[in-house]
Amino acid sequence: MTPIMELRNVTKVYGSSGLLAKKGTAALKSMNLALEADDPSILAVVGESGSGKSTLASLILGFISATEGEVLYNGKDVKRLSNAERQVYRREVQAIFQDPFAVYNPFYRVDHVLNVPLSKFKLARTKAEAQRMMEEALSAVGLRPEETLGRYPHQLSGGQRQRIVVARALMLKPKLIIADEPVSMVDASLRATILESLRTLNKDLRIPVVYITHDLATAYHVSDQIVVLFRGEVVESGETETVIKNPQHSYTKLLIDSIPWPDPERRWGQTKEEFEQELHSVARQATASGSRWMPE
Amino acid sequence: MVEPPHTEGSVSDQLLQVRDLLVQYHTDRGVVKAVNGVSFDLQPGERLGLVGESGSGKSTMALALMRMIKAPGRVAGGQILLHGQDLLALSEEQMRKVRGAKISMVPQGAMNSLNPVARIKDQIIDTMKDHDMSMSKTQMEERAAQVLEMVDLKREVGRMYPHELSGGMKQRVCIAIAVAMRPDVIIADEPTSALDVVVQRQVMETFGKLQDLMGVAIILIGHDMGLMAQFVDRLAVMYAGQFADLSPIRETFSEPLHPYTQMLINSLPSLDVKGELKGITGLPPSLLKLPSGCVFHPRCPSVMERCTKQVPMYQEVRPQRWVACHLYDEVKP
Numbered sequence: 001m002t003p004i005m006e007l008r009n010v011t012k013v014y015g016s017s018g019l020l021a022k023k024g025t026a027a028l029k030s031m032n033l034a035l036e037a038d039d040p041s042i043l044a045v046v047g048e049s050g051s052g053k054s055t056l057a058s059l060i061l062g063f064i065s066a067t068e069g070e071v072l073y074n075g076k077d078v079k080r081l082s083n084a085e086r087q088v089y090r091r092e093v094q095a096i097f098q099d100p101f102a103v104y105n106p107f108y109r110v111d112h113v114l115n116v117p118l119s120k121f122k123l124a125r126t127k128a129e130a131q132r133m134m135e136e137a138l139s140a141v142g143l144r145p146e147e148t149l150g151r152y153p154h155q156l157s158g159g160q161r162q163r164i165v166v167a168r169a170l171m172l173k174p175k176l177i178i179a180d181e182p183v184s185m186v187d188a189s190l191r192a193t194i195l196e197s198l199r200t201l202n203k204d205l206r207i208p209v210v211y212i213t214h215d216l217a218t219a220y221h222v223s224d225q226i227v228v229l230f231r232g233e234v235v236e237s238g239e240t241e242t243v244i245k246n247p248q249h250s251y252t253k254l255l256i257d258s259i260p261w262p263d264p265e266r267r268w269g270q271t272k273e274e275f276e277q278e279l280h281s282v283a284r285q286a287t288a289s290g291s292r293w294m295p296e
Numbered sequence: 297m298v299e300p301p302h303t304e305g306s307v308s309d310q311l312l313q314v315r316d317l318l319v320q321y322h323t324d325r326g327v328v329k330a331v332n333g334v335s336f337d338l339q340p341g342e343r344l345g346l347v348g349e350s351g352s353g354k355s356t357m358a359l360a361l362m363r364m365i366k367a368p369g370r371v372a373g374g375q376i377l378l379h380g381q382d383l384l385a386l387s388e389e390q391m392r393k394v395r396g397a398k399i400s401m402v403p404q405g406a407m408n409s410l411n412p413v414a415r416i417k418d419q420i421i422d423t424m425k426d427h428d429m430s431m432s433k434t435q436m437e438e439r440a441a442q443v444l445e446m447v448d449l450k451r452e453v454g455r456m457y458p459h460e461l462s463g464g465m466k467q468r469v470c471i472a473i474a475v476a477m478r479p480d481v482i483i484a485d486e487p488t489s490a491l492d493v494v495v496q497r498q499v500m501e502t503f504g505k506l507q508d509l510m511g512v513a514i515i516l517i518g519h520d521m522g523l524m525a526q527f528v529d530r531l532a533v534m535y536a537g538q539f540a541d542l543s544p545i546r547e548t549f550s551e552p553l554h555p556y557t558q559m560l561i562n563s564l565p566s567l568d569v570k571g572e573l574k575g576i577t578g579l580p581p582s583l584l585k586l587p588s589g590c591v592f593h594p595r596c597p598s599v600m601e602r603c604t605k606q607v608p609m610y611q612e613v614r615p616q617r618w619v620a621c622h623l624y625d626e627v628k629p
Contacts (some may be wrong), residue, residue, distance in 0.1 A: 048492040157579055158350070187349045188519050192563040193575030214492060217522065217565040258493040260500075260522035262564040264546045268497060268526050 002075040003034040004176055004208065005060060005093070010069035012055050027055040029232045030069070037175060040208040042199070044223035044240060046216055046255070052232040053212045057180045060210065061095050091121050094169035096198075098181035100162040104153035110161075111149050114168050121172065137167040141197045159190030166197050170205075177201060180212045195222050216259050220244045228252045310377075311480055311513055312338035312361075312399075317374035319353070319360045328583045330356040330369070332537035335610065336618075340480065341511040345524040345545070347560075348534030349580050354517045355404060357534070358483045361515075362401050363391050378481070397427050397477040404485040404517075407466035410458040416469050417441070417454030423476050443472040446509060447502050464495035468502055475506060482506075485517045500527055521564050525549060530616075533557045536581050536591040539610060541619040553619040555596050590622065598623060 010031045015024040031052075035043065047053050058064045059071055062078050071078050073089050081089055097103065104113060114134045117123070124130035135145040141163040153161060162182060169177055179198060183191040195218060202209045213219050219226060220240055227237040228251065236249040247253045257268065319331035330353045338344055348354045359365050361376060363383055376383040378398060383391065403409070411419055420440040424431060431439070441451035447468040458466055467487060474482050484503065488496040500523065507514055516528055524531050525545060532542040533554065541554040552558045559576045578595035581587050587594055593603040603622050610620040 048494065160579075188521060188560070188563065190575060196575060216493070221565045254494060258497040260493075260497070260520065260526045262522040262525045262549070262561075264525045264549050266525075 001036070001038055003072075004037040004074060005033075005035040006070075006072040006075075007031050007033040007056075007059070008070045008072065010059060010066045010071060012052075012059060012064065013067040027232050028052040028059070031056065031232075031234065033227070035176065035208050035210070037208060040202055040206045041224035042202050042209045042211055042222055044219035044226045045210060045212045045229060046214060046219050046226060047229035048214060048255075050231070051229040053214075053229055054180060055232075056229070057095070057178050057210070057212055060176075060178055061093060062089070087121070091117075091172050092175040094172055094174040094177050096162070096165050096169055096177065096179040096182045098184055100158045100165065100185060101153070103165055104161065106153055108152075109149075110151055110153055110156065110164055113164060114171065117168060117172055123172070133171055134167075137171040138164070140170055140200075141167045142193065143167065157190070158186050159194065162186055162190075162194055163197060166194065166201070170201060174207060177207055177209045178212070179209060181214070182211075183218065184213070184215065191218065198222065216244065216255055217261065228255070309339065310337045311340045311342075311379065313375070313377040313380075314338075314361070315375040315377070317357070317360060317376065318372040319356050319365055319369060320372045321369045323368060323584075326584045329537050329586065330583055331360060332586070333374075333610075334534075334537075334539055335374075336532060336539065336542060338481065338513050338515065340513055341507060342513045342530070343507065343528045344513070344515050345528030345531040346515060346517045346534060347519055347521060347524055347531065349519065351580060351583065352534045353537040353583075354534055355485055356537075358401060358403075358485050358515070358517055361481075361483060362395055362399065364395075364401075393427065396423050396474075396479065398479055399481045399483070400474040400477065400479040401483040402467075402470050402474045402485065402487050405490070406470040406487075407463060407490070410466060410469060412458050414457075415454065416444070416456055416458070416461075419469070420444070420454070420473050420476050423473055427477055439476065440472075443476050444469075446475065446506060447472045448498075448505070462495075463491055464499055467491065467499050471499075471502060471506070475510065475512065478510060479512060481513045481515065483515045483517065486519075487516070488523065489518070489520075496523070503527070521560065533560065536586060537583060538591060538620060539618070540592065540621070541617070543617045543619075547617060553613065553617060553624065554592075554621050555598050555623070556592050559597070590620070592621075 010028060011026060012028040013024040013026045045053055045056060059066055065079055073093070076085065078089065104110065111134065115130065118130050118133065124133055134149065138145045138148055143160060143163055148160065148164065182198070183194050186194060198209055198211065199222060201207050211219065211223055223240045225238065226240040226243050228235050228249065230251045236243055236247065236252045243252065244256060247256055260268065315335050317331050317334045321328040321330055334357060346354050346357070360371055365371055371384060378394065383394065386394065417437060417440040420443060421436045424436050424439065440454055444451050444453055449465060449468050453465065461469065488499050491499060503514060506512060516524070518524065528545050530542060531545050531548045533540045533556065535556050540556045543553065548557060549561060552561050562574050563576055576595065581591060581594065589605045590603045590608050593599045596603065600622060608620045608622045610618060612618050613624040
């Protein structure tokens, strides 16, 4: 069975096409990734700012194209899809982004965000049907439609707005969901609810989810598999449980040691000296591989 | 109204004593009670954490302690005693001498507010110029270099401009500015919210080091319970402008008293139990129109009849453990 989404040797270089900049910045280097639809799992992609997480999301969503390598959707290169195929791909691969404010136009009611894709993809024949679909999707993410529809974005909390975005993705009956830092701008108390709705999508509706985050603690809880990115390269991947409990790469160890676990009995990993040493060894490796990652 | 707590020690032990602090914003739609009767004590060299959802009044409280509330906001009542001196009673001129020198702040997003066209050392010296006219230029430059070293930056950073620094370095510069006058209290409002985990840990360790070095007390404001668990001695949980509880950090986690704190702790990811995450249902109330009785009663799982009518007392139910909840009415000390 062909994976629903596959990245083959994908490299993305920014800023190399210009006349002045001969050598661009490689945001992602020879990335390989395959997502199966038969056994839908949640894949966490973790890394710091500049590790290539969002570049990966943009590639999968077809916002940018790979400099080298192929991005395949159901075995077809997304660059070479026919118009009809592209339409299907656009509907089936849905995204949830970081900022629950930027998605909305403050002048429109939140219904607008739900209505646009319905009419764009001609999913509802009548107004009543559109209404019913919106209500179903909202209920599925734990929102009460009567308290949500007809409101303006500023009348809802960040958590509610983010759940509407999840509902919007859900309504389109997607085959793959890319969630790029979906909870980093949401209060801790609401985080759990949103992550829970992602898990529901995955477990009950059997949709594979790519969960992109810098937060290892939530990645650990939500995901089945994990990929650790460091300066555009995969440094470690595998079953989440194994990677977090027994990290092999020094960068993964460093990340895990830096998690502030919400437990006063579990103090930050090692002593400060060991931590600094680890940091410097990672920095040396980075410098050796030609990247500019510098812990100060 | 919330009763003032009994003092935990004699007046001289306490560095900062806040009593019944009330901060209100007057808007067209009514009075927003952003800080609604908060009382607490801070000991010298203590690390106090302050958590709460967005809009719970954390940042307003920080600004009030610095006396930096601007219209339409206003401190409507209470006392802020620093070394026994009421900051709210000082003239603006007197307050300027205290601000930055005795009590200072690293505001939220401070690292994006550095002046892009001024060298780092000049931005540090600015504070000194404002407070102490007796220092010569060389002395001030030396002090600036010293504080940069205290926050684990090289003294050469002083000659650089903000755009030459990474986020973590900029945040350290802001800390250096805050400690340049060797204050007794630093208020850090979400100091690491825009930083990566590795850098976050480094910045927090810088704070820890400063505290060991200078014995400065730190009020850490944020919503990351993990960070609090790693850093603070005591934790105050704020809800709708009030303290729900205040306890030593270990006890907050091992046996949270207030139902809100219990739910907050249960919603956290831990390394031991992978799997279910539990959110807190409902939304925080509008500060324009607070619920009757206990402000948390509409979301509380253990709500009782009296919660809807009577405001719970904020009291010390066990040594060092303060809570505002009717569940503990009978266990008066």
